[in-house]
Structures are given as structure tokens and as C-alpha cells.
Amino acid sequence: MRFVILGAGAIGGAVGARLHQAGHAVSLIARGPHLEALRRDGLTLLTPVERAVLPLEAAADPGELDWTGEEVVLLATKSQDTLAALGALRAAAGPGIPVVCLQNGVENERVALRLMETVYGAVVMLPAAHLQPGTIEAYGADITGMIDVGRYPEGVDETCEKICAALSRSRIQSRPAPDVMRLKYAKLLLNLGNVVQALCAPGESRAELSKLTASEGRAVLQAAGIPHAAEEISDVEGRWRRWGVREIDGRRRAGSSTWQSLARGTGALETDYLNGEVVLLGRLHGVPTPINERLCELAARAARAGRAPGSLSADDVLAVRA
Numbered sequence: 001m002r003f004v005i006l007g008a009g010a011i012g013g014a015v016g017a018r019l020h021q022a023g024h025a026v027s028l029i030a031r032g033p034h035l036e037a038l039r040r041d042g043l044t045l046l047t048p049v050e051r052a053v054l055p056l057e058a059a060a061d062p063g064e065l066d067w068t069g070e071e072v073v074l075l076a077t078k079s080q081d082t083l084a085a086l087g088a089l090r091a092a093a094g095p096g097i098p099v100v101c102l103q104n105g106v107e108n109e110r111v112a113l114r115l116m117e118t119v120y121g122a123v124v125m126l127p128a129a130h131l132q133p134g135t136i137e138a139y140g141a142d143i144t145g146m147i148d149v150g151r152y153p154e155g156v157d158e159t160c161e162k163i164c165a166a167l168s169r170s171r172i173q174s175r176p177a178p179d180v181m182r183l184k185y186a187k188l189l190l191n192l193g194n195v196v197q198a199l200c201a202p203g204e205s206r207a208e209l210s211k212l213t214a215s216e217g218r219a220v221l222q223a224a225g226i227p228h229a230a231e232e233i234s235d236v237e238g239r240w241r242r243w244g245v246r247e248i249d250g251r252r253r254a255g256s257s258t259w260q261s262l263a264r265g266t267g268a269l270e271t272d273y274l275n276g277e278v279v280l281l282g283r284l285h286g287v288p289t290p291i292n293e294r295l296c297e298l299a300a301r302a303a304r305a306g307r308a309p310g311s312l313s314a315d316d317v318l319a320v321r322a
Contacts, residue, residue, distance in 0.1 A: 004073045006085055010128040011102055012076030013136035017045040018144050020054055022170040027057040027065055035060055037134025044134055048141040048246045062092035072163060076102045079273035086115045098159055100149060104191045105273040106184050109152040119152040120160060123183040127245050127253050129260060139253050141244035146173040150180030186230035189217045194258035195271045195299050198309050205314035216289045220281040262302060262309050271299035294320045
């Protein structure tokens with residue numbers, strides 16, 4: 001089994017590095033300066049206890065790789081890039097290649113199943129960062145992270161078990177999850193705060209905004225009848241203690257994936273697939289979601305304008321309640 005990492009950013013790069021170190025065949029697909037650095041220097045993995053430079057195969061497009069039918073694709077792009085990435089994958093490898101969605105949100109699996117025959121959801125808890133081309137930071141000193149995998153929309157199979165076994169041998173906790181989407185909806189509630197942390201300066205108002213954002217999320221999931229209870233997902237601090245998450249060269253993890261996208265000036269954020277999922281469900285089920293709607297608008301403006309993280313006031317967002 002060869003793992004093709006489609007989107008070798010923070011999550012994809014960290015997972016690809018650990019799989020490679022455990023002896024698995026790995027190919028990365030990346031773009032721009034990151035791809036150039038990977039081809040020139042290899043992938044640099046930084047953790048609290050190591051620095052490794054790994055000579056991984058890197059390509060700009062699925063069409064550059066040789067496909068044998070023995071691959072599993074780990075899709076780790078941002079949600080707004082999923083459709084284009086899968087279109088290129090299908091054209092190069094055909095629709096039969098298994099795809100595992102290592103992504104936030106709950107829409108990617110549905111998009112993937114439209115194009116590919118076999119799709120797996122994965123709930124990813126992995127503190128990592130990608131801020132410089134060619135370099136991935138993974139902040140777990142003992143365990144790199146956790147990735148539970150299940151068939152979409154439900155169930156497990158032999159391929160799922162093999163994927164989990166490979167991850168478990170690569171310093172990533174992993175188990176087959178027949179109800180993986182329940183876990184992904186629980187993770188979605190956590191991810192609603194990503195844009196708050198990215199846009200707003202720290203303080204009591206930001207903390208209040210995060211709570212209200214999640215409260216709207218729980219209300220729409222309940223109205224929609226979507227299972228989302230998972231205490232093991234919400235215990236972030238306990239999980240990080242068990243994994244030995246700490247600083248790298250005196251630096252704490254800068255922020256969420258949304259914060260990192262804003263800091264790198266990518267021009268697009270995945271907020272419409274996180275907070276926007278709450279907005280969509282609210283509109284479908286008649287539940288008001290004014291705060292999540294406002295955050296989607298502000299995120300789009302901030303990305304277009306190239307604003308720095310923390311440049312907005314949480315009070316301005318909270319004003320929509322008035």
C-alpha cells in the first residue's frame with residue numbers, strides 16, 4: 001500500500017512524514033513555493049524532540065505520479081479546494097482509488113463520493129503547523145496525533161483496518177470508527193472557534209464569542225437530528241497532556257488551521273465549510289445563526305483584504321445580537 005498525500009500542508013505533511021519514517025511508501029502532492037522546497041530540499045519535520053529532513057517524492061498534480069491501483073489517497077486540502085483536487089485525481093487515477101478525507105468539516109466526504117467509489121471519513125486531532133515552505137511543525141513529543149477512520153457514510157472494512165494499523169505504527173493513534181461522521185460533527189463544533197481565534201484579538205469578548213458560536217452550532221445539529229456527542233473529542237487539554245504537546249524551539253503552536261491560512265495570506269479560508277455548515281443547517285431547519293453568518297462574511301473579507309490575524313474586535317461581531 002502506497003500513501004498519496006493530496007495536500008501536503010500541516011496535517012498532510014505531518015502524517016506523510018510519520019508514515020515515511022515508519023517505512024511506508026509515501027508520495028506528496030503540493031503546490032507553489034512549498035512544492036519547490038519539497039523538491040529541492042525534502043520535507044523538514046520539526047517536533048519538540050527532533051528535526052528530520054525526509055526525501056519524499058513530491059508532485060504538483062496527480063497526473064505526475066505513476067498509479068498502480070495499490071494506492072490509498074489521504075486528502076488533506078482545505079475544503080474549498082476539494083472538488084478541484086478530486087477532479088484531478090479521478091482524471092489521473094480513475095474513480096476506484098480509495099480516498100480518506102483528513103479534513104475539517106463534514107462536506108468533503110459527500111463531495112468525494114460524488115466522484116470516487118470508495119470514501120472514508122477521518123476525524124483528525126493533530127496539533128501541527130505549516131507556515132514556511134518545505135517545513136512542517138508537529139507539536140506532540142510522544143504521540144503526533146489521533147486519526148480515527150471509517151467508511152462513509154458508515155461502517156468499516158479491511159482497507160479501513162489496514163489504514164488504521166499503518167497510522168498506529170507511525171506514532172499516530174488510530175482506530176476504525178463505524179460511526180465516524182458522529183465524531184466529525186463533534187469536531188465541527190470545536191472548529192467553529194477557528195475563525196474567531198483567527199480574526200479576533202484575545203480577551204473576554206473573544207471567549208464569549210466562541211461560546212456563542214458553538215451554542216448556535218449545537219442548536220442546529222439538535223434541530224437537524226444529527227448525532228454529535230463525543231466527549232473524547234472535546235477533551236483537548238487532556239489529550240495534549242497525554243501526547244506531550246509542548247513548544248518547538250521556544251515557540252508554541254501559532255494557531256488553528258484558519259489562523260495559519262490567514263497568516264500565510266492564502267486569499268481563502270475554509271470558514272464557509274465550518275461555520276457555513278451551521279448557517280446552511282440553520283436555514284434548512286429554521287434556526288437563526290446570526291453570529292456564524294457574520295463570521296462567514298468577515299472571514300471572506302479578511303481573506304480578500306489580506307488582513308493579519310487578530311485584526312478585528314470580537315465586540316463588533318457580538319453586536320449582531322443587538
